[in-house]
Amino acid sequence: MVNKVKQKLKNGEVSFGSWISLRCTDATELLSNLGFDWLLLDCEHTPINVEGAQELLQAMNGTDCVPMMRVPWNDLVWIKKALDIGIWGLLIPQVNNREEAMKAVSATKYPPQGTRGVGPRRAALYGLKREEYFARANDDVLVMVQIEHIDGVKNLREICTTKGVDVIFVGPNDLAASQGLIGQPNHPQNLKLIDEIIAVCKELGVPLGTISSGPEEAMKLAKQGFQFISIGSDIAFMQSAARNALAKVKQAT
Numbered sequence: 001m002v003n004k005v006k007q008k009l010k011n012g013e014v015s016f017g018s019w020i021s022l023r024c025t026d027a028t029e030l031l032s033n034l035g036f037d038w039l040l041l042d043c044e045h046t047p048i049n050v051e052g053a054q055e056l057l058q059a060m061n062g063t064d065c066v067p068m069m070r071v072p073w074n075d076l077v078w079i080k081k082a083l084d085i086g087i088w089g090l091l092i093p094q095v096n097n098r099e100e101a102m103k104a105v106s107a108t109k110y111p112p113q114g115t116r117g118v119g120p121r122r123a124a125l126y127g128l129k130r131e132e133y134f135a136r137a138n139d140d141v142l143v144m145v146q147i148e149h150i151d152g153v154k155n156l157r158e159i160c161t162t163k164g165v166d167v168i169f170v171g172p173n174d175l176a177a178s179q180g181l182i183g184q185p186n187h188p189q190n191l192k193l194i195d196e197i198i199a200v201c202k203e204l205g206v207p208l209g210t211i212s213s214g215p216e217e218a219m220k221l222a223k224q225g226f227q228f229i230s231i232g233s234d235i236a237f238m239q240s241a242a243r244n245a246l247a248k249v250k251q252a253t
Contacts, residue, residue, distance in 0.1 A: 002136070002140065003066060003088050003089070003140040003141070003142055004037070004064065004066060005037050005038050005066045005068075005088075005089060005142060005228070006089075006140060006142045006166065008037065008227070009142075009166065009167065009207045009227050009228065012227070013227065014222045014226070014227050014228075014229065015037035015038060015227060015228055015229070016036060016037055016218065016229055016230075016231050017036045017037050017038035017039055017040055017068070017228075017229070017230055017231070018031055018036050018039055018040070018230060018231065018232050018233055018234065018237070019039075019040055019042055019211070019230050019232070019233035019234070019236075020039050020040060020041045020042060020048075020056060020233065020234055021042050021045070021046045021048075021233050021234060021235050022046075022234050022235055023046075023047065023048050023052040023055070023056065024234065025055055025056060025058070025059040026059075027234045027238075028056045028059045028060060028234070029059040029060065031065075031234060031237075032059070032060040032063045032065040033063055033065075036065055037065070037066065038065060038066040038067070038068050038089065039060065039065055039066075039067060039068065040068040040069065040070060040089070040091060040230065041053050041056055041057075041067070041068070041069045041070070041087075042069075042070045042233075043069055043070060043071055043072055043078075043082075044070045044071065044072045044073075044093055050078075050081045050082070050085065053069060053082070053085060053087075054085040054086075054122065057085060057086050057087070057122075066088050066089060066142075067086060067087055067088055067089070068087065068088065068089035068090070068091065068142070069082045069087045069089070069090060069091070070090075070091040070092075070093065070146075071090060071091070071092060071093070072093070073093060073094070074092050074093065074094065074095060074100055074103055074104050074107075075107075076103075076107045076115065079092075079104075079107040079108060079116075080107065080116055080117055083108065083116065083120070083123060083137070083141065084119060084120050084121045084122065084123055085121070085122050085123065086122050086123045087123075087141075088140065088141060088142060089141065089142035089143075089144065090104075090108060090141065090142070090143055090144065091144045091146055091169055091209075092104040092143070092144065092145050092146060093146045093148065093171075094146060094148060094149060094152075094174075095145035095146060095147065095152060095159060096149050096151040096152040096155060096159075097151070097152075097155045097158065097159065098155065098158040098159060098161075098162050100145075101145055101158075101159045101162040101165055102162055102164075104143060104145055104165075105143055105162065105163070105164030105165060106164075108138075108141050108143050108164070109138045109141075109164065110134070110137060110138055113138055113164075114138070114164075120133050120134075120137070123137070142166050142167065143164055143165055143166045143167070144166060144167035144168075144169045144209055144228070145159060145165055145167070145168060145169065146169045146170075146171050147159070147168055147169065147170055147171065147175070147197060148170070148171030148172075148173075148174035148175050148178070149174065149175065149178040150175070150178045150179055150193070151178075153175070153193055153196065153197060156168070156196075156197060156200050156201075157200060157204070160200065160201060160204045160206045161204065165206070166207065167206070167207045167208070167209045167227075167228055168197065168201050168206050168207070168208055168209070169208075169209040169210060169228065170194055170197055170208065170209070170210040171210075171211075172185035172186075172190065172194065172210065172211070173185050175190060175193060175194070176190040179193070198224060198225055198226075201225070202225055207227045207228060208225055208226045208227060208228070209226060209227065209228030209229065210226055210228075210229060210230075211229075211230045212229055212230060212231055212232075214231060214232060215231055218230075218231040
């Protein structure tokens with residue numbers, strides 16, 4: 001499988017996806033068939049482990065929706081396991097300098113470009129597509145580093161120019177928290193910092209990613225230059241639909 005999301009980003013196009021926070025194969029299977037460019041399994045802030053993640057990937061079989069994962073940390077072991085079960089895009093939290101960016105990239109690449117161990121397992125269809133996988137893995141895996149701390153912003157240029165970093169992903173909530181503004185992602189001070197990130201990434205030609213609160217904000221972000229945008233999550237879609245349905249029947253009775 002050619003990573004169509006990586007190709008879209010290289011072509012300057014926008015990709016839209018959804019966060020996966022529930023270990024529910026039915027929900028993931030449904031969302032992967034709706035036309036999203038990608039689904040991102042959040043293994044940082046949810047109970048989803050590697051075994052659960054593989055089950056969710058298997059639920060996506062037969063679709064052209066690209067499977068992504070946010071790993072819990074910039075950790076070689078977690079990154080290796082994520083790739084070996086068939087993940088094609090990684091979001092790495094709290095990357096704050098060039099050294100951490102290089103560490104993240106290295107963990108995703110087979111030698112001599114990196115330090116990834118050889119044992120692709122499910123990613124290579126249990127050996128049936130081993131040579132094909134080796135031929136494209138280093139180029140096709142999407143590496144996104146999350147800028148979610150003021151230190152990362154200070155070192156943004158060196159992170160952006162680290163070879164192998166494909167996307168700078170803005171984490172507005174943690175970025176605000178790192179400035180003493182916890183729970184205030186829309187504070188003017190935080191928004192000003194995000195504008196600085198946008199300006200640097202545009203100057204250096206590095207694609208930007210982030211989350212949105214829904215379709216309206218997603219379209220606004222796309223106009224600002226973001227190319228990798230989450231427009232919701234499994235749990236948010238369920239909550240919104242249930243709340244709206246309940247409000248309508250209560251209002252009518």
